[in-house]
């Protein structure tokens with residue numbers, strides 16, 4: 310066979326890219342440990358699962374699977390519009406919000422442009438920017454005085470805005486830190502957003518937030534037409550496997566996504582499941598409540614063991630395990646407890662811990678016991 314330099318076939322930005330690292334190969338791990346179950350706390354999934362209404366809706370949709378889905382997702386957009394008090398044409402649906410985060414870079418940035426994001430932000434933002442040949446610019450997080458990266462310094466991020474900035478990603482509450490910023494800080498940042506740039510506020514964990522200092526950016530949309538707010542069904546709605554996310558913004562800004570969106574990007578079962586999940590807000594409220602209880606408890610237990618843990622408004626905790634972090638993680642893995650290593654995020658002494666049910670959280674703590682605090 311002749312030697313082919315396959316990388317040379319890829320477009321220049323793709324050559325420089327490394328694929329998104331989803332953490333561990335869970336399918337392989339499950340197989341390796343079967344029939345014993347894993348304690349899966351690495352992917353920020355919802356341990357309580359979706360509303361029972363989702364299962365019923367999916368069953369009734371099965372006979373329709375030979376049909377294409379509604380390419381406009383009209384029913385789901387109308388339901389989302391009612392929930393958020395926006396018009397359906399202000400919404401674009403994605404195959405998970407991951408797809409929309411990628412499309413945002415495709416739509417708004419290109420070679421020579423800058424895409425701005427926080428340090429310690431979701432890994433997808435940099436991949437999205439690099440895939441279109443744009444330059445990644447990271448604004449500093451709050452100085453890690455003390456043991457934790459304390460969250461976004463929106464003022465410091467704003468100083469990195471330049472004439473080449475076309476797109477900004479901010480995550481609130483933030484993955485992987487769990488931290489959040491206040492509406493006043495966002496409004497100040499919006500005051501710095503130049504005419505030539507679009508701001509994406511990724512609110513994948515918004516449904517989990519209950520601190521009085523947190524607020525969604527959605528109410529700011531009418532006065533800020535160059536802002537988009539992204540949400541997902543993968544977290545609080547418990548539908549990570551169904552792949553639906555959405556962006557909300559000015560109808561014409563949202564319309565730019567329609568130019569590149571694959572016509573049937575959200576499958577028929579996905580539309581049906583998301584609409585059913587949306588209709589069961591009491592389930593979401595119960596999930597938020599149970600998660601908040603577990604979050605307080607688990608954070609307290611980790612801190613009591615000497616592991617510094619950031620205050621979180623999400624369904625996960627960022628915890629510092631110190632220089633032995635990799636060994637601790639490997640030991641947990643041997644005990645079938647899966648967390649998310651953070652070395653790829655520049656935080657090699659930290660692990661990200663999805664807040665599970667009490668039995669899962671107990672299993673984690675039991676596996677940790679005997680470990681030295683850092």
Ligand SMILES: *Cc1c(COP(=O)(O)O)cnc(C)c1O
Nearest residue numbers: 405406407431484513541543554
């Ligand atoms: C989980 C997550 C998403 C949502 O991803 P989906 O593609 O909708 O599953 C988006 N942004 C952040 C920061 C996340 O952690």
